[in-house]
Amino acid sequence: MDAKREPLAGSRTGPAQPTRIQAINREVILDAALEVFAAHGFRGATVDQIAARAEMSKPNLLYYFRRKPDIYRAVLEHTLSDWLAPLAAIDPNGDPIEELRRYITLKLRMSAEKPAASRLFANEVLAGAPVIGDFLKTRLRELVHEKAGVIGRWVDEGRLAPVDPMHLVFMIWAVTQHYADFDVQVRAVLGSQVAKPGFHEQTAQAVLTIVLNGVRPRG
Incomplete structure (x- = not known):
C-alpha cells in the first residue's frame, strides 16, 4: 500500500476535476471538520459548527458535501x-x-x-x-x-x-x-x-x- 489516497467505500469525492479554488475550499472544510469532530465527536458535531470553523456559509459547505456523514467519512x-x-x-x-x-x-x-x-x-x-x-x-x-x-x-x-x-x-x-x-x-x-x-x-x-x-x- 502506498500513500495514495483511495476513497473508503461510499465516500463522496466531489467534482471529477475540481478547480484550484474548489480544491482549496475542500481542504479548508476537511481541516475545520477534523477539529470539530475531534472535539465533539460525530454525534455532537454539527454542519453549522464546521461551516463556522471553515469561515464559510452553510450552503457553500453543502455544495462540497451533502451531509454530515459524508464530511466525517472524507475526514x-x-x-x-x-x-x-x-x-x-x-x-x-x-x-x-x-x-x-x-x-x-x-x-x-x-x-x-x-x-x-x-x-x-x-x-x-x-x-x-x-x-x-x-x-x-x-x-x-x-x-x-x-x-x-x-x-x-x-x-x-x-x-x-x-x-x-x-x-x-x-x-x-x-x-x-x-x-x-x-x-x-x-x-x-x-x-x-x-x-x-x-x-x-x-x-x-x-x-x-x-x-x-x-x-x-x-x-
Whole structure:
C-alpha cells in the first residue's frame, strides 16, 4: 500500500476535476471538520459548527458535501491515508533499526503536529468503528500483516532481537499516539515542562531509546 489516497467505500469525492479554488475550499472544510469532530465527536458535531470553523456559509459547505456523514467519512479517509503512509514506507531492504527509527519519529511528529487527527481516529475505534470497520479488517489488516512479515524476517535473520512483530507494531502505535490522545493527562503530570522548547525532541529521543534498545540484536 502506498500513500495514495483511495476513497473508503461510499465516500463522496466531489467534482471529477475540481478547480484550484474548489480544491482549496475542500481542504479548508476537511481541516475545520477534523477539529470539530475531534472535539465533539460525530454525534455532537454539527454542519453549522464546521461551516463556522471553515469561515464559510452553510450552503457553500453543502455544495462540497451533502451531509454530515459524508464530511466525517472524507475526514477519516484523509486521516487514515496520512497516518498509514509511514508504516507503508517501511523498506524491507533497509536497515531494521533505522527503518523503525524513521517510522517512530514520523509517528511522533504527526502526533505533535496533528493531535486532532489521532484523537478522531481513536474516538472512531472506541465507538466500534462504524464507518471504518471494513477498512480495519481489510486494508489495515493486510498492511500490518505485510509489515509484520518484514519484521519477522529481520528477527529470523538475527537483525532484530526476538520480538513478536504484531505486538511491536501495536506498541509503537500506543506509545506514539499517547501524546496526542492523552494530551490532557500528559500535561497534568508534567505541567509546564510540556510547553518548554525542545519537549517534543526530548520525547522522541526517550521513546526511541526505549523501543530501539529493546529490539536491538543481543550479543
